[in-house]
Amino acid sequence: MARKNRTDRSPADKAPAENVPAEEPAGEQAPDSQVASDASGETSGRWSSKQAPVSVPALGLRGTLLFLWRQLTSMQTALVLLMLLAVAAVPGSLYPQRSVNPALTEQYLAENGRWGEILDTLGFFEVFSSPWFSAIYLLLFVSLIGCIVPRVMVHARQLRSKPPRTPARLTRFVGHTRVELPGADAEELLAAAQKSLRRSRYRTERREEARGAASVSAERGLLRETGNLLFHVSLVVVLVCIAGGQLTSYRGQITVIEGGGFSNSLTQYDSFESGAWYDSADLPSFQLTLDDFRATYNTTQTPQNFGQPTSFEADVSVVTPDGEPTTQTVEVNRPLRVEGASMYLLGNGYAPEVTLTDPEGNVVAEGPQITVPLGDTGYTSQLVMKAPDAQPEQTAVVGYFLPTGEIDENGPHSVYPDLLDPQVVVTVYQGDLGLDGDELPNAYEVDVSTLEPLTEEGEDTPVLVRLYQGEEITLPDGSTLSFDGVRRYAAFDVAHDPFERWVLIGALTAVAGLIASLFVPRRRVWVRVLPREGGGAVMEVAGLARSDDPSLEDDVHALAARLSAGQDEQTTPTDDPPSAAEDTTPGRDTP
Amino acid sequence: MIDQQLAEVANLSIVIAIVLYVLALLGFAADLASTSQRRSDARLEAKDRAEAAVPATVGAGPGDAAGERPEPEAPAEQPAAPGSMSPQTFAFLLSSAAVVLHALGVVLRAVATARVPWANMYEFATTSSAVVMLAFLIFSLRRRELRSLGTFVVGPVLLLLLAAQTFWIVPAAELTPSLQNSHWLVIHIGVAVLATALSILGAVVAAMQLLTARHERALAARRTEGEADPAHWGGFGRVLDRLPSSTSLEALSFRIHSVAFVCWTFTLIFGAIWARDAWGRYWGWDPKEVWTFIIWVIYAAYLHARATGGFRGSRAAWLALAGFTAVVFNYTIVNTVINGLHSYSGL
Numbered sequence: 001m002a003r004k005n006r007t008d009r010s011p012a013d014k015a016p017a018e019n020v021p022a023e024e025p026a027g028e029q030a031p032d033s034q035v036a037s038d039a040s041g042e043t044s045g046r047w048s049s050k051q052a053p054v055s056v057p058a059l060g061l062r063g064t065l066l067f068l069w070r071q072l073t074s075m076q077t078a079l080v081l082l083m084l085l086a087v088a089a090v091p092g093s094l095y096p097q098r099s100v101n102p103a104l105t106e107q108y109l110a111e112n113g114r115w116g117e118i119l120d121t122l123g124f125f126e127v128f129s130s131p132w133f134s135a136i137y138l139l140l141f142v143s144l145i146g147c148i149v150p151r152v153m154v155h156a157r158q159l160r161s162k163p164p165r166t167p168a169r170l171t172r173f174v175g176h177t178r179v180e181l182p183g184a185d186a187e188e189l190l191a192a193a194q195k196s197l198r199r200s201r202y203r204t205e206r207r208e209e210a211r212g213a214a215s216v217s218a219e220r221g222l223l224r225e226t227g228n229l230l231f232h233v234s235l236v237v238v239l240v241c242i243a244g245g246q247l248t249s250y251r252g253q254i255t256v257i258e259g260g261g262f263s264n265s266l267t268q269y270d271s272f273e274s275g276a277w278y279d280s281a282d283l284p285s286f287q288l289t290l291d292d293f294r295a296t297y298n299t300t301q302t303p304q305n306f307g308q309p310t311s312f313e314a315d316v317s318v319v320t321p322d323g324e325p326t327t328q329t330v331e332v333n334r335p336l337r338v339e340g341a342s343m344y345l346l347g348n349g350y351a352p353e354v355t356l357t358d359p360e361g362n363v364v365a366e367g368p369q370i371t372v373p374l375g376d377t378g379y380t381s382q383l384v385m386k387a388p389d390a391q392p393e394q395t396a397v398v399g400y401f402l403p404t405g406e407i408d409e410n411g412p413h414s415v416y417p418d419l420l421d422p423q424v425v426v427t428v429y430q431g432d433l434g435l436d437g438d439e440l441p442n443a444y445e446v447d448v449s450t451l452e453p454l455t456e457e458g459e460d461t462p463v464l465v466r467l468y469q470g471e472e473i474t475l476p477d478g479s480t481l482s483f484d485g486v487r488r489y490a491a492f493d494v495a496h497d498p499f500e501r502w503v504l505i506g507a508l509t510a511v512a513g514l515i516a517s518l519f520v521p522r523r524r525v526w527v528r529v530l531p532r533e534g535g536g537a538v539m540e541v542a543g544l545a546r547s548d549d550p551s552l553e554d555d556v557h558a559l560a561a562r563l564s565a566g567q568d569e570q571t572t573p574t575d576d577p578p579s580a581a582e583d584t585t586p587g588r589d590t591p
Numbered sequence: 592m593i594d595q596q597l598a599e600v601a602n603l604s605i606v607i608a609i610v611l612y613v614l615a616l617l618g619f620a621a622d623l624a625s626t627s628q629r630r631s632d633a634r635l636e637a638k639d640r641a642e643a644a645v646p647a648t649v650g651a652g653p654g655d656a657a658g659e660r661p662e663p664e665a666p667a668e669q670p671a672a673p674g675s676m677s678p679q680t681f682a683f684l685l686s687s688a689a690v691v692l693h694a695l696g697v698v699l700r701a702v703a704t705a706r707v708p709w710a711n712m713y714e715f716a717t718t719s720s721a722v723v724m725l726a727f728l729i730f731s732l733r734r735r736e737l738r739s740l741g742t743f744v745v746g747p748v749l750l751l752l753l754a755a756q757t758f759w760i761v762p763a764a765e766l767t768p769s770l771q772n773s774h775w776l777v778i779h780i781g782v783a784v785l786a787t788a789l790s791i792l793g794a795v796v797a798a799m800q801l802l803t804a805r806h807e808r809a810l811a812a813r814r815t816e817g818e819a820d821p822a823h824w825g826g827f828g829r830v831l832d833r834l835p836s837s838t839s840l841e842a843l844s845f846r847i848h849s850v851a852f853v854c855w856t857f858t859l860i861f862g863a864i865w866a867r868d869a870w871g872r873y874w875g876w877d878p879k880e881v882w883t884f885i886i887w888v889i890y891a892a893y894l895h896a897r898a899t900g901g902f903r904g905s906r907a908a909w910l911a912l913a914g915f916t917a918v919v920f921n922y923t924i925v926n927t928v929i930n931g932l933h934s935y936s937g938l
């Protein structure tokens with residue numbers, strides 16, 4: 001039975017545990033539920049590594065491995081690994097993580113020189129994929145599996161077995177009550193006890209004992225252990241599904257200007273990353289047009305809130321993978337979902353329509369140009385426009401787009417995020433834009449240090465061009481620049497993780513198991529009846545809590561009262577002091 | 592639209608609640624001081640009684656059993672003059688009044704902003720401290736012996752409220768887009784408020800458990816040395832005599848922490864669901880996510896420790912306090928110093 005399995009864990013268990021209900025199932029001793037510890041080390045629990053043999057050298061290879069395995073799957077080790085896991089996660093929040101924000105990581109590295117390099121080598125910028133972090137959680141999960149598999153076996157056997165025998169002496173258990181019932185019928189009493197306990201959802205077993213006594217042994221709350229196992233198994237399921245998701249998911253960023261469109265293929269993404277088992281053929285084919293992007297801002301005069309965004313809405317027309325045309329408003333927290341992909345609104349900005357004509361009269365750059373917001377409330381945005389085909393020299397327009405522009409001692413900046421007074425404030429540079437190299441240049445950046453700014457004839461301060469919407473200007477070299485209008489753009493993430501549903505199911509199952517494991521009381525209750533020679537009977541009732549179970553005592557008393565009340569007419573209940581009950585204890589046949 | 596006037600009223604209500612809490616704190620403290628002397632006499636008596644009848648052997652945790660002392664019974668009604676009330680009852684009633692105003696302040700803030708009142712640190716702190724007080728008062732309505740913990744609950748709640756009122760207060764405002772359109776704001780943060788409140792309460796009980804356990808051990812040691820009426824830690828020791836025994840504080844702490852752990856688990860899961868709706872991934876090791884994970888793991892370790900030989904009792908209680916430290920860190924440093932996606936706090 002259950003005991004056999006336990007012996008391969010802790011040799012100390014082999015000692016017969018006298019007096020203690022023999023079938024203590026493994027691994028469930030909550031501190032408050034322990035039977036007094038006269039049971040030879042029984043109390044330190046099966047999951048304690050203290051009982052593992054300590055004489056390592058004598059064990060040989062197999063023995064050593066076994067020893068290590070027992071150490072690994074012990075409760076102490078699990079506890080230490082859990083604490084290590086918590087500690088190891090801390091640097092992941094203190095140092096900028098590459099996976100979260102690579103730019104911050106680079107900045108930290110640049111600022112911290114040698115120290116940064118050391119940290120980098122040690123994995124402090126990729127904590128959650130570092131060897132040491134992985135080692136901790138992998139060990140923890142190996143330990144977890146090594147721990148639950150045997151427990152599942154034990155528990156499965158326990159679910160099928162009968163409630164354990166009634167202990168010989170009930171006096172030491174919770175709520176022990178001994179009642180003399182002179183007019184009672186033993187048979188009736190036992191039947192009533194069994195019925196009553198069954199109605200309270202106990203599993204019961206009636207057993208005949210020596211000297212004509214008989215007892216009902218009842219047990220309830222095996223669900224507690226079931227829940228505990230379910231919880232731990234679900235943790236493994238969650239981990240496996242997370243790993244599955246990492247291998248098969250993808251995620252990409254796109255930017256769409258109002259009036260512009262996007263069709264879901266790899267070439268359209270600004271950036272794209274996917275798991276090792278991801279197959280790009282799985283990318284669902286859907287198309288979309290950004291019809292309109294709306295933003296509203298706080299206009300109250302409190303300085304803290306003024307200009308804070310209050311809503312972002314992107315109206316999109318979509319053709320779903322199965323060819324269905326629909327429209328939807330995508331908002332933050334309201335993604336667009338199509339079969340196999342979801343699209344999240346994560347950013348927005350302005351795309352001013354700027355046209356550059358070179359001195360020869362050719363339009364060399366035009367159209368809505370995506371600008372990058374610098375992060376202030378006013379949406380001051382970086383504008384970079386490259387004209388590699390300009391003659392006689394390649395040209396770049398570099399500066400700011402300002403939705404509500406102002407130029408003061410702080411330089412050009414925007415004071416309000418909406419388009420109240422849109423302006424373009426730029427400098428024009430000429431020279432080699434460096435677009436011939438192998439490296440794909442960032443479209444939103446240009447290195448102006450190798451370029452020459454345009455200046456007025458005979459001066460050397462660069463010309464600062466300030467254009468209001470609808471204006472055009474002719475530059476000193478004869479080229480012209482015009483600011484024709486503004487559109488907004490929206491930035492979306494497109495992502496899909498086929499496993500996330502299973503992660504969720506696993507997590508919810510874990511909680512269900514956890515709740516059962518924490519809040520279902522596990523207990524045993526015994527009723528023993530010894531017929532009296534001249535008629536009547538002596539009844540004893542007692543219980544054992546296997547978990548925090550403050551109401552057990554009351555329940556036992558209530559059961560005793562109910563059963564004696566059933567034999568009402570003839571009874572004279574005596575609530576006995578424990579010491580008095582000792583010598584009349586029946587049922588000495590239990591081992 | 593935001594009703595700024597109503598928001599003012601809400602704030603006023605909380606300020607008055609703070610004043611009442613101060614008075615309640617004084618009441619609870621006076622109660623502890625005045626009764627501790629009488630208690631230590633009663634303790635002796637109770638001990639003698641307890642030694643006569645050794646209780647059933649089931650139920651004693653081995654950890655702190657050495658210093659065990661019998662439960663103080665329901666507090667003896669104070670020998671106050673007829674018609675007047677004991678400091679404890681006075682403090683209890685005051686804190687009840689305070690919590691009504693406190694909760695009113697929270698509700699009015701919600702009405703003024705037409706949304707749930709937990710979108711920034713100020714609102715989070717006021718709401719969760721209200722939950723702490725409510726939970727404490729409800730617990731101690733039935734179990735009167737818990738009222739003696741009043742000082743140690745009202746104290747931290749006051750601290751939190753004062754911090755909120757001085758450092759974190761922000762004008763009532765609309766939600767930023769990242770918090771709009773989502774019932775997860777209600778569910779996820781609502782559960783987080785509950786979890787935080789339970790962590791605070793649990794930490795108070797765990798700390799008292801550690802103190803009483805040490806106190807009990809010292810008393811027991813002196814008793815074995817033959818002292819008839821041992822004293823330890825002077826006046827504070829007599830205050831501790833007045834609290835429930837370390838064993839029953841341990842049980843209470845476990846019950847609070849197990850509910851807290853379930854709440855933290857839900858916070859984690861709901862947060863992940865929301866993150867997936869908002870950012871397209873359910874987990875991204877954002878600092879706030881990291882710290883919620885750390886909190887969860889520490890409390891898991893606490894629950895484990897309770898079931899692990901050699902860690903029960905005081906050692907487990909230290910883990911509970913470590914978990915609480917992580918909670919505090921998560922709501923102060925992570926919100927204000929470390930920048931992440933969750934930096935919606937308006938600071």
Ligand code: HEM
Pocket residue numbers: 027028029030047073074075076078082140141143144145147148227228231232235513514517518890891894895897898
């Ligand atoms: C992934 C890491 C683990 C986590 C997060 C975790 C979490 C928990 C939690 C929260 C509990 C208390 C709730 C309950 O009773 O169900 C618990 C209980 C338990 N865990 Fe784990 N656990 C982990 C790994 C392990 C390992 C490796 C073992 C085996 C050595 C183990 C064995 C147990 C046992 C025996 C209990 C029951 C304690 C009792 O009877 O009260 N767990 N675990």
